[in-house]
Structure formats: structure tokens, C-alpha cells
Amino acid sequence: MTPESLSAPERARILAPAAALFALGLVIGLIFTFEAIGHVAVWPLxxxxEFDMPGTEAAWRRTHLGALMNALAMIAFAAAGSGIRLGARARQVYIWSVCITGWGNSLGFLVGALFGVRGLAFGAPWTNSLNYLLFLIAALTAFVQAWLLWQGARAQRHATAA
Structure with missing residues (x-):
């Protein structure tokens, strides 16, 4: 099968979850704001x-920015899909890798903020192990998507040079 760029529907399979993640990042930004001011308030609505938010202000800042940055990275990888050439199976792996990386990394930040864990090593409590596994899976799929992006860019360069 001849390598092709990601089609518009294939890119949309990345963009839709990226948009949902961006929206989640905005909601998390509200939680970050409430943590920073010490209470929930949306005047005049x-x-x-008074509500004791779980986690720390720093953890919610990381979670807010992490979700937004991962969503933007997903959008960038979707856009890059139109300029690379991959086989059908590689395109599917690329799509899944981008989505798993973005969401896995963001959910890792969220688990960390909610439960006060960092996930830097596997071990108790179980929420820390969950956090670790989310970050580990996201890291592995990040390498896969980066490698496929590189391979797809090389294939595109060779196709246009020929």
C-alpha cells in the first residue's frame, strides 16, 4: 500500500478528542482559580x-496548563498529518498514539491534583501507581508518535524529491 497523508477524517479523529481535552483544560482552569482564591465564586451567577478543593494550587496549575498544552500538541500533530506520508496501519497507530499521549498525560496530571500524588515511581498508594502508569503509557506513545512523524516526514521528503 502506498503511503499517504492523513485524510481530513483521520485528522478529525485527533482533533475531536483534542477539542474535548482543551475544554476540560478550561474547566480545570476554573478549579485552579477557585483553589487560588480559596472559594468557589462566579459572581453574579x-x-x-466555601469549599475545600482537593490538591494544591500548584497541582491545579500544572493540571490546567498540562491539559491545554497536550490539547495544543494534539492539534499540532493533527495538522502535521497533512504533511507526512504513512501507510494505512501506521496512520492508525499515529492517530491512537497522539490521542493516548495527550489524554494519558493530562489524566495523569488530574489524578495527581485530585489525590496529591506525583506518579514518579510505581508504588503505594494505588492512586500514585495509577498516576505512574498514565504517565508511563503517555511517554511510550509519545515516542511512537514522534518516530512516526519523523518517518512520515522522511517519506514525504523522498516522495517530493522523486
Whole structure:
């Protein structure tokens, strides 16, 4: 099978989850704001409500920015899909890798903020191990997507040079 660029529907399979992740990042930004000001308030819609948010301000900042950055990275990898050439199976692996990396990394940040864990090593409590596994899977798929992007760019360069 001849390598091809990602089609518009294939790129949309990355863009739709990226948009959902971006929206989640915005919602997490509200939680970060509430943690920073010490209460829930959206004047004039919601009066100030005292609520003890789980996690720290720094953890919610990381989670907010992490989700937004991962969503933007997914959008960039989707856009790059129109300029690379991959076989059918490699295109599917690329799509899945980009989505798993973005969401896995972001969910790792979220688990960390909710449960006060970092996931830097596998071990108790179980939420720390979950956090570790989310980051590990995201790291592995990040290498896969980067390698496929490189391979696809090389194939595109050779196809246009011929």
C-alpha cells in the first residue's frame, strides 16, 4: 500500500478528542482559580461558596496548563498529518498514539491534583501507581508518535524529491 497523508477524517479523529481535552483544560482552569482564591465564586451567577478543593494550587496549575498544552500538541500533530506520508496501519497507530499521549498525560496530571500524588515511581498508594502508569503509557506513545512523524516526514521528503 502506498503511503499517504492523513485524510481530513483521520485528522478529525485527533482533533475531536483534542477539542474535548482543551475544554476540560478550561474547566480545570476554573478549579485552579477557585483553589487560588480559596472559594468557589462566579459572581453574579454563583455566590461565594466555601469549599475545600482537593490538591494544591500548584497541582491545579500544572493540571490546567498540562491539559491545554497536550490539547495544543494534539492539534499540532493533527495538522502535521497533512504533511507526512504513512501507510494505512501506521496512520492508525499515529492517530491512537497522539490521542493516548495527550489524554494519558493530562489524566495523569488530574489524578495527581485530585489525590496529591506525583506518579514518579510505581508504588503505594494505588492512586500514585495509577498516576505512574498514565504517565508511563503517555511517554511510550509519545515516542511512537514522534518516530512516526519523523518517518512520515522522511517519506514525504523522498516522495517530493522523486
Amino acid at each position: 454563583i455566590p461565594a461558596l
